[in-house]
Amino acid sequence: MTTHVATEEKNYLQEGHTLASWLLTKDHKRIAILYLISVSFFFFVGSIAAMMVRLELTSPRGTLMSNETYNKAFSAHGVVMVFFFLVVAIPAIFGNFLIPMQIGARDLAFPRLNLLSWYFYMAGGIMFLIAMMSGGVDAGWTFYTPMSSIYSNGQITLALVGAFVVGFSSIFTGVNFIATIHKMRAPGMTWWRLPLFVWGHYATSLIVILGTPVVAITLLLVVFERVAKIGIFSPELGGDPVLFQHMFWFYSHPAVYIMVLPGMAVISEIMACFSRNKVFGYHFVALSSLGIAALSFIVWGHHMFVSSQSMYQGIFFSFTSFLVAVPSAIKVFNWSLTMYKGSVWLASPMIYALGFLGLFTVGGMTGLYLASVGTDVHVTGTYFVVAHFHYVMVGGTLLAFLGALHFWWPKFFGRMYPEGVAKWNAMLVFIGFNLTFLPQFVVGWLGMPRRYHYYYFAPEFQVYHVMSTLGASALAISLIVPAFYLTYSLFKGPKSPPNPWAARGLEWEAAASPPIKHNFHGVPVVVGDVYGYDAEAEELALRGMTKEEA
Amino acid sequence: MNFPFAPEQASNFAVEYDTLFYLITAFTVLTTLFVFVLCLGLIIKYKRGSGKPEDRRNPMHHNTVIEIASSGGFLSIGLFIFVWGAKMYLDMRQPPANAMEINVIGKRWMWHAQHDNGVRENNELHVPVGVPIKLTMISQDVIHSFYVPQFRVQFMVVPGRYTQMWFTPTKAGKYNLFCAMHCGTQHSEMGGYVYALEPKDFAKWKETGGNRFQPKPELPAAAGKQLYDDFMCGSCHTEKDNQRAPSLYGLYGRQRQFTDGSTMVADHDYIRQSLLAPEGKINKGYESMMQPYSFTEEQILELIEYIKTLGTPVPTQVAGGAQ
Numbered sequence: 001m002t003t004h005v006a007t008e009e010k011n012y013l014q015e016g017h018t019l020a021s022w023l024l025t026k027d028h029k030r031i032a033i034l035y036l037i038s039v040s041f042f043f044f045v046g047s048i049a050a051m052m053v054r055l056e057l058t059s060p061r062g063t064l065m066s067n068e069t070y071n072k073a074f075s076a077h078g079v080v081m082v083f084f085f086l087v088v089a090i091p092a093i094f095g096n097f098l099i100p101m102q103i104g105a106r107d108l109a110f111p112r113l114n115l116l117s118w119y120f121y122m123a124g125g126i127m128f129l130i131a132m133m134s135g136g137v138d139a140g141w142t143f144y145t146p147m148s149s150i151y152s153n154g155q156i157t158l159a160l161v162g163a164f165v166v167g168f169s170s171i172f173t174g175v176n177f178i179a180t181i182h183k184m185r186a187p188g189m190t191w192w193r194l195p196l197f198v199w200g201h202y203a204t205s206l207i208v209i210l211g212t213p214v215v216a217i218t219l220l221l222v223v224f225e226r227v228a229k230i231g232i233f234s235p236e237l238g239g240d241p242v243l244f245q246h247m248f249w250f251y252s253h254p255a256v257y258i259m260v261l262p263g264m265a266v267i268s269e270i271m272a273c274f275s276r277n278k279v280f281g282y283h284f285v286a287l288s289s290l291g292i293a294a295l296s297f298i299v300w301g302h303h304m305f306v307s308s309q310s311m312y313q314g315i316f317f318s319f320t321s322f323l324v325a326v327p328s329a330i331k332v333f334n335w336s337l338t339m340y341k342g343s344v345w346l347a348s349p350m351i352y353a354l355g356f357l358g359l360f361t362v363g364g365m366t367g368l369y370l371a372s373v374g375t376d377v378h379v380t381g382t383y384f385v386v387a388h389f390h391y392v393m394v395g396g397t398l399l400a401f402l403g404a405l406h407f408w409w410p411k412f413f414g415r416m417y418p419e420g421v422a423k424w425n426a427m428l429v430f431i432g433f434n435l436t437f438l439p440q441f442v443v444g445w446l447g448m449p450r451r452y453h454y455y456y457f458a459p460e461f462q463v464y465h466v467m468s469t470l471g472a473s474a475l476a477i478s479l480i481v482p483a484f485y486l487t488y489s490l491f492k493g494p495k496s497p498p499n500p501w502a503a504r505g506l507e508w509e510a511a512a513s514p515p516i517k518h519n520f521h522g523v524p525v526v527v528g529d530v531y532g533y534d535a536e537a538e539e540l541a542l543r544g545m546t547k548e549e550a
Numbered sequence: 551m552n553f554p555f556a557p558e559q560a561s562n563f564a565v566e567y568d569t570l571f572y573l574i575t576a577f578t579v580l581t582t583l584f585v586f587v588l589c590l591g592l593i594i595k596y597k598r599g600s601g602k603p604e605d606r607r608n609p610m611h612h613n614t615v616i617e618i619a620s621s622g623g624f625l626s627i628g629l630f631i632f633v634w635g636a637k638m639y640l641d642m643r644q645p646p647a648n649a650m651e652i653n654v655i656g657k658r659w660m661w662h663a664q665h666d667n668g669v670r671e672n673n674e675l676h677v678p679v680g681v682p683i684k685l686t687m688i689s690q691d692v693i694h695s696f697y698v699p700q701f702r703v704q705f706m707v708v709p710g711r712y713t714q715m716w717f718t719p720t721k722a723g724k725y726n727l728f729c730a731m732h733c734g735t736q737h738s739e740m741g742g743y744v745y746a747l748e749p750k751d752f753a754k755w756k757e758t759g760g761n762r763f764q765p766k767p768e769l770p771a772a773a774g775k776q777l778y779d780d781f782m783c784g785s786c787h788t789e790k791d792n793q794r795a796p797s798l799y800g801l802y803g804r805q806r807q808f809t810d811g812s813t814m815v816a817d818h819d820y821i822r823q824s825l826l827a828p829e830g831k832i833n834k835g836y837e838s839m840m841q842p843y844s845f846t847e848e849q850i851l852e853l854i855e856y857i858k859t860l861g862t863p864v865p866t867q868v869a870g871g872a873q
Binding site: 067068071138139140144146147150151152234235236238240241242275276277278279280281282283284305306307308311314315318319322323325326329330332333334336337339340341342343344345346354357358361362365366368369371372373374375376377378380381382442445446447449450451452453454455457458460463535536539540542543545 | 553554555556557567570571574577578581582585586588589592593596597598599603604605606607608609610611612613616617620621624625628629631632634635636637638639640642643644658691692693695697699700702703704705706708709710711713726728729730731732733734735736737738739741742743827
């Protein structure tokens, strides 16, 4: 790989300091920073809503808010976290920044479309914020009909249009990634030399462009029914309420893979770098992403086992759901085995990645209760489901997000954060998370339905809610701490060397940290295998030896 | 505060359900432990700077046998769980023929139940122990979900179509009844209790009009007949098919043929549709003449009960409470 990095040159952060130089930028790296700021803001909004919900649930009769407010709080939490954080965060920030750099390109294929996607994201986000502040939304993030289309008060229409618009931002990004990965790989960057980060985003983008239009149309149909009384989902108008669930989950089940595949993509990079080893079973891991993408489109009915679809459909969807569990299991085994004969470096990104492995395993395994059509009946619609998808979405995607943030922070900004604090904080995230969500498995199994404001019918659930809220407080602290030390490091952090982790890959080896505007000087040429780490040589070097001496 | 750890087992499904549930739990715990021990072992052995550098010689980057064997093993256990779960689900979805029928209507934010002798109850459901119970359910407004954790049963209650579920209570007691599908403002308060009574207590409860609603319980079929007469359904739908309309005698459960060539067995959903939107399915040989009627879900269920009695002698006895 070619490496000639001139250090005195201006990096992408120094190319213009005006507001316009940011808001009108076509540089994928600057757009990634715009996304980083706005996604962090929405994450903060969603977290406030989550804390309101958790605090309220410490008492079976509630104390802080009315039914309406509670319903709006959990709906805001769901909508913001799903549509404005989970779906967007890793692809739009890290995918945007890193895909061109990892394949040796100067930018994404369509830089203007990339900028437009951020504006669509912001437009959708602002619409939802206005909806929240001018009456709120109480229909949950799933917007089930006919409640959302006929019965619910509040700003459903505006919120749905917001979600529709933000969907297009994802589609733009997905199209951009696919075109870039197909057409802009550097010489020598063959498909089987692509980092797994790129493979994961490729699979994600396929799901995005196939699935998002469906949900966009579905949400628009709800708007039509709500505004123009065109009967599609409401039986009073001649529609079918369960049709909405089919159309919604046709996208929204693949969407959980849109949310978690990029997280998996991050974990592959971190496991390789901090084990100083090639990812075990590289081909299996790459292909399992495509396998997940394909299978994810034929499992949607497992959200509807008790919704009145035919029982044979239930059995079919149960079967396919067991199949889709296999590629995820392959990944977990392969990541673990990546450490075999490696040189394991327990830096903060690695602690997040190991936390991901543990939590994602629990999240994936508890999916079996829900994939099995018979056992789903009792726990569907309860806190068991809430705990399950938080293990996947928070334990998976959020931990991967934090791992990525710590791994590529020096690449983004050329500064280091206090690694000691970061390590301890990573462990606090893990503990706080488990304290929050393990009790929810038990209370769900006992029968606590989700989206319940009061539970005075069954006050014995309280002990688990109190535990969960205590855990959520620890988790909240562990999310505030990085906000402080990362911001601090931007200004006062020690300057980072170009490749502080001695990581392999074009973004580290062929570019400065932070990179120059056009990423590379000239076009990098790829000659070696992907993840060309040599753990043995590094261990020998630690002891002042070379392979020849040993 | 107490620490409940498992819901009570109070229906025919509970024991089998829990067996499978605990089996999956064992699989989950073992797999998680396996990943944990594997990672911990690898971290300890290959931590940076620990062990001999030569331990890292000839690293293994792939092993197709391990990949195929681990995914095959995982899939086989998964498929075992799938088959068992599917079998249980088929049981849950197919009520036995001798089940006692109760109608349930969900509306924001209460549950309403009609027993066959006319006893009605709100936010409570009384059932006898040891008797299979079949619920025929419909919603007046949005989607609800009828959920009794101690019975391990749940099914959605949907507007515009009937759904059903069944269970046999196995233990007398008071159990939770929850709405498990978000239905708006007071969703969390749309609940109450299911009371499983010993058969003789249940018989007494039912006979005395459910303790609470003493005044004249009316047979649903009788209420249906009243509606049938009030709306003069019989002026077109006579005892035998005529030019204006097909007869409703012996209608329930019989195959119907329509002008568009399709056929259908006349069930709850068909009769309900024919009342609310009669133009949708026109019987072969007839023209669309009937106007749509807007009945409440209770009235529709009563009319169906009455139509069920047509073609067989109309029962003459009066409901439970009256002597």
